[in-house]
Amino acid sequence: MAKLFFLAELCKNIILKSRSMLKIGKEDTSYSIDFNLMAQHLLELNTQAKKNGLKIEKVILKIALKDDLFASEYRKKLKASGIYFAANLSELIDSLHDDHYHVDFGILK
16 A cells, blocks of 8 residues: 555646646747646556556546547556546536546455
8 A cells, every 4th residue: 555655645746837838818838738748647557556456447637638648658658557547527527637637446346
């Protein structure tokens, strides 16, 4: 569990920078997301979760960012991992996830 805590803390330290991130209704080009790092983080979280009898049940991130994540170098590993990514979010929930993502864990069966 210590590794999972470490990885959760690592998530807080990842600098998310996005071409599509909005700031007061205008595009803020001073930020971008490292989608390869994000994919690596999610895959490592899943690996460590399984070692501790858990699994990633769901990842929630801004829907518009999913295509960029699945265009990363790790797209095949992400697809093969079986991690579920939320397909639809309400407009409000989607708008709240442009600068972070949620990872929900469940018990491995």
